[in-house]
Amino acid sequence: MASASRRVVAPVLLVLLLLVASEMGTTRVAEARHCLSQSHHFVGACMSYRNCHHVCNTEGFPWGVCRWHGLERKCYCKRLC
Secondary structure (H helix, E strand, O other): OHHHHHHHHHHHHHHHHHHHHHHHHOOOOOOOOEEEEEOOOOOOOOOOHHHHHHHHHHOOOOEEEEEEEOOEEEEEEEEEO
16 A cells, blocks of 8 residues: 555656746846937937937937938937836
8 A cells, every 4th residue: 555655656746846846947037128218419310320329328328229210210319227
């Protein structure tokens, strides 16, 4: 009788061990989100990322990117939220 219960307990423990090990192995990395704000000082169509980046730096943002807004290219300032 004791050997029959051991035969049942061993596979159950193995399954529980595998479940716990699989949960411990998966880690989630939080990715930073970026917030965009249209530049208040950039004038004209945004054709150069370098100019947009410089204007955004003067506005206190670390990055600047050119993006389409309808039919125009506008400068958007970017930072971590």
